[in-house]
Amino acid sequence: MSSLDLSRAGAESLDTGNPLRGHHDLFDLPEGLVYLDGNSLGALPRSVAPHLARVTGEQWGRGLISSWNDADWIHLPARVSAKIAPLIGAPPGDVHVGDSTTVLLFKMMVAAARMRPDRRVIVIEPTTFPTDGYVAAGVADLLGLEVRWCDPADPAAALDHDVALLALTHVDFRSGALYDMAALTAATHEVGAVVEWDLCHSAGAVPVDLVAVDADFAVGCTYKYLNGGPGSPAFAYVAARHHDDLAQPITGWMGHAHPFEMERDHRPADGIRRMASGTPPVLALSALDAALDVFGDVDMTALRQVSVSLTDYFIALVDARLGDTFKIITPRDSAVRGSQVSLAHPDAYGVVQALIARGVVGDFRTPDVARFGFAPLYVTHVDVWDAVDRLVAVMAADEHLHPSYAVRNVVT
Amino acid sequence: MSSLDLSRAGAESLDTGNPLRGHHDLFDLPEGLVYLDGNSLGALPRSVAPHLARVTGEQWGRGLISSWNDADWIHLPARVSAKIAPLIGAPPGDVHVGDSTTVLLFKMMVAAARMRPDRRVIVIEPTTFPTDGYVAAGVADLLGLEVRWCDPADPAAALDHDVALLALTHVDFRSGALYDMAALTAATHEVGAVVEWDLCHSAGAVPVDLVAVDADFAVGCTYKYLNGGPGSPAFAYVAARHHDDLAQPITGWMGHAHPFEMERDHRPADGIRRMASGTPPVLALSALDAALDVFGDVDMTALRQVSVSLTDYFIALVDARLGDTFKIITPRDSAVRGSQVSLAHPDAYGVVQALIARGVVGDFRTPDVARFGFAPLYVTHVDVWDAVDRLVAVMAADEHLHPSYAVRNVVT
Numbered sequence: 101m102s103s104l105d106l107s108r109a110g111a112e113s114l115d116t117g118n119p120l121r122g123h124h125d126l127f128d129l130p131e132g133l134v135y136l137d138g139n140s141l142g143a144l145p146r147s148v149a150p151h152l153a154r155v156t157g158e159q160w161g162r163g164l165i166s167s168w169n170d171a172d173w174i175h176l177p178a179r180v181s182a183k184i185a186p187l188i189g190a191p192p193g194d195v196h197v198g199d200s201t202t203v204l205l206f207k208m209m210v211a212a213a214r215m216r217p218d219r220r221v222i223v224i225e226p227t228t229f230p231t232d233g234y235v236a237a238g239v240a241d242l243l244g245l246e247v248r249w250c251d252p253a254d255p256a257a258a259l260d261h262d263v264a265l266l267a268l269t270h271v272d273f274r275s276g277a278l279y280d281m282a283a284l285t286a287a288t289h290e291v292g293a294v295v296e297w298d299l300c301h302s303a304g305a306v307p308v309d310l311v312a313v314d315a316d317f318a319v320g321c322t323y324k325y326l327n328g329g330p331g332s333p334a335f336a337y338v339a340a341r342h343h344d345d346l347a348q349p350i351t352g353w354m355g356h357a358h359p360f361e362m363e364r365d366h367r368p369a370d371g372i373r374r375m376a377s378g379t380p381p382v383l384a385l386s387a388l389d390a391a392l393d394v395f396g397d398v399d400m401t402a403l404r405q406v407s408v409s410l411t412d413y414f415i416a417l418v419d420a421r422l423g424d425t426f427k428i429i430t431p432r433d434s435a436v437r438g439s440q441v442s443l444a445h446p447d448a449y450g451v452v453q454a455l456i457a458r459g460v461v462g463d464f465r466t467p468d469v470a471r472f473g474f475a476p477l478y479v480t481h482v483d484v485w486d487a488v489d490r491l492v493a494v495m496a497a498d499e500h501l502h503p504s505y506a507v508r509n510v511v512t
Numbered sequence: 513m514s515s516l517d518l519s520r521a522g523a524e525s526l527d528t529g530n531p532l533r534g535h536h537d538l539f540d541l542p543e544g545l546v547y548l549d550g551n552s553l554g555a556l557p558r559s560v561a562p563h564l565a566r567v568t569g570e571q572w573g574r575g576l577i578s579s580w581n582d583a584d585w586i587h588l589p590a591r592v593s594a595k596i597a598p599l600i601g602a603p604p605g606d607v608h609v610g611d612s613t614t615v616l617l618f619k620m621m622v623a624a625a626r627m628r629p630d631r632r633v634i635v636i637e638p639t640t641f642p643t644d645g646y647v648a649a650g651v652a653d654l655l656g657l658e659v660r661w662c663d664p665a666d667p668a669a670a671l672d673h674d675v676a677l678l679a680l681t682h683v684d685f686r687s688g689a690l691y692d693m694a695a696l697t698a699a700t701h702e703v704g705a706v707v708e709w710d711l712c713h714s715a716g717a718v719p720v721d722l723v724a725v726d727a728d729f730a731v732g733c734t735y736k737y738l739n740g741g742p743g744s745p746a747f748a749y750v751a752a753r754h755h756d757d758l759a760q761p762i763t764g765w766m767g768h769a770h771p772f773e774m775e776r777d778h779r780p781a782d783g784i785r786r787m788a789s790g791t792p793p794v795l796a797l798s799a800l801d802a803a804l805d806v807f808g809d810v811d812m813t814a815l816r817q818v819s820v821s822l823t824d825y826f827i828a829l830v831d832a833r834l835g836d837t838f839k840i841i842t843p844r845d846s847a848v849r850g851s852q853v854s855l856a857h858p859d860a861y862g863v864v865q866a867l868i869a870r871g872v873v874g875d876f877r878t879p880d881v882a883r884f885g886f887a888p889l890y891v892t893h894v895d896v897w898d899a900v901d902r903l904v905a906v907m908a909a910d911e912h913l914h915p916s917y918a919v920r921n922v923v924t
Contacts, residue, residue, distance in 0.1 A: 153564075153565060156560060156799070168742075168923035233778075349654050512772045
């Protein structure tokens with residue numbers, strides 16, 4: 101890090117060598133805005149609006165019901181899944197897209213627990229994104245199981261032969277710390293349990309190879325680094341070896357072997373399609389479909405290099421220009437870091453708001469975290485430099501203490 | 513019926529008196545197409561595409577993450593719910609929108625069964641739309657309950673004190689027959705059970721008054737007569753008296769009392785919001801939001817009058833011009849009929865395809881049903897007359913026997 105040129109010219113120089121520089125123009129970002137919140141809501145790819153207009157006006161408006169066949173809406177979930185698969189190291193036939201992340205977590209946790217009917221424990225870690233813990237507790241309640249909270253620093257220590265499922269988030273939403281997916285998957289298998297990885301903060305920003313690590317299940321959202329739009333459908337991965345045994349609980353017609361035969365009794369479809377429940381959300385899936393095209397020619401190794409370069413650079417600048425004003429709660433070792441950096445500060449909410457007023461968008465996470473995400477496809481080193489420069493200005497002028505920041509927004 | 517003028521001029525005359533005639537222009541239908549499949553996918557309201565373009569380009573593209581507050585995305589589900597509520601006789605605070613119909617059915621059936629923990633039976637009727645039965649069986653399997661299939665002609669006969677839940681579809685998807693919601697709800701309550709009404713084929717076409725009939729739960733889709741677009745989010749109704757006891761199983765962060773406090777343990781939100789699970793699907797909800805505006809000034813009594821007039825007229829024309837070529841499986845008594853008419857015929861698939869080739873869109877339902885939906889907001893009596901006229905031509909020329917109809921489309 102010591103060799104980094106911390107001037108703005110240095111940032112410009114780093115951007116010149118960015119192998120993903122050509123992708124920036126695929127996004128429609130407001131001029132001059134520094135957007136470091138792609139880990140909450142990804143920016144709008146330029147391909148989305150025209151495609152959504154076509155799907156709405158032509159496929160729905162003109163084609164009407166015939167578009168289920170003529171525009172092949174019925175296979176849209178499979179087509180979108182096939183675009184996500186290479187980003188997470190999965191065969192296309194092992195990925196399903198549809199429902200919210202929460203609903204897919206529920207389906208997978210129930211299915212996973214049912215694969216180990218003689219075991220009573222779901223292990224989860226207490227700093228995970230809340231919905232993962234809420235769903236685990238809900239599933240445990242429903243099935244008469246028990247939730248065991250592990251030590252975030254050592255989840256494997258909670259594993260024993262009572263454990264059915266270990267559910268972990270690959271990259272922590274608050275700290276940005278990244279678990280060793282291969283080692284923890286292996287440890288889970290050693291006790292005969294299955295593992296479910298939450299990829300919400302990895303997919304599209306951190307290389308993931310689910311097949312290589314031998315993962316059982318994974319789930320992730322598509323509105324962060326995959327840029328699918330607010331509340332876009334989530335994805336789920338089920339290892340092929342589990343397809344035949346997969347008994348997910350929400351047995352709807354779209355997961356039936358022959359949906360249009362309208363049989364009275366449920367027969368799950370072969371393969372990943374049994375993860376489906378209701379009619380696919382065509383408009384939302386179409387936005388996601390177009391959004392994923394920005395990844396068409398992206399090399400995930402290059403993506404990771406850019407991500408690490410951006411986060412390293414941010415940390416170096418904060419160290420150099422802000423000393424110990426903030427506590428950096430994200431690992432300094434890039435090998436165990438996702439694509440974000442989080443700064444703890446007692447007035448973190450005000451810091452985030454004051455930065456927004458200066459055109460730098462990060463977000464606040466309770467109780468004291470200012471969180472900055474670095475989406476490698478559209479964030480530049482100059483963005484990083486400008487963000488830290490304005491953060492210095494905010495702190496120098498105590499802008500974060502402005503009284504208007506005493507009351508938080510509905511959504512923080 | 514005998515007084516009906518069955519000439520095309522008669523149809524034109526009926527349209528002149530149609531109190532909803534002004535609403536036809538709110539929809540963007542292909543010129544010359546007779547669209548009688550709004551009970552499968554509603555037509556495109558003209559308000560949708562411009563609104564969706566604004567939400568995508570401005571709220572997402574320009575506003576980015578701030579739109580959760582600035583465009584009030586966080587309350588979008590509540591705003592959309594409030595537009596659906598008056599169409600089903602519900603207070604706005606008792607309606608939730610989000611997820612697919614299948615997922616909401618699952619949540620409600622589990623919650624309903626949990627309200628009667630000492631009872632073991634879910635009653636459902638065997639001709640219902642398959643997903644309702646599949647979900648009931650899935651819930652029974654999960655909770656150790658039993659599914660009891662009732663006689664479709666007399667569901668109340670299956671009720672006794674073992675029954676936790678009666679789940680019925682208000683208007684049958686295949687026959688268009690309509691149940692007496694008030695009487696069956698009362699019969700359910702008499703044995704101490706709760707009732708869940710599936711309104712997929714009623715909402716937006718048949719007046720529903722959930723409060724007046726004292727219903728417990730209801731669920732419905734929004735892409736049929738509510739015109740929300742392919743796969744648009746579903747809605748659920750929970751009577752206010754059940755809110756505090758409602759324990760739906762998919763406990764996600766958006767149903768938490770304080771989502772952004774990120775508490776470790778789940779505390780369900782007060783009121784209907786506890787039905788929520790994951791992040792709301794903003795793009796899909798926005799399309800639905802705009803689509804519902806076509807109902808803004810619609811009187812539901814007038815809507816029903818138009819619906820009955822259209823279906824009566826279709827039946828009269830089929831009787832007069834096609835004799836007993838088809839068996840009309842929809843009730844001739846309009847009091848127990850939804851807004852569709854279904855014709856049984858051994859070659860129903862070919863009949864539907866041959867009609868489509870002549871610009872009349874209905875759909876086929878296995879094994880032998882040609883199904884025609886009459887969306888009162890955009891279907892005219894002239895459409896009905898033209899549809900039957902072309903049906904006469906199809907049958908006269910045996911167009912329905914064309915060999916290309918021997919293989920069915922993926923989606924029928």
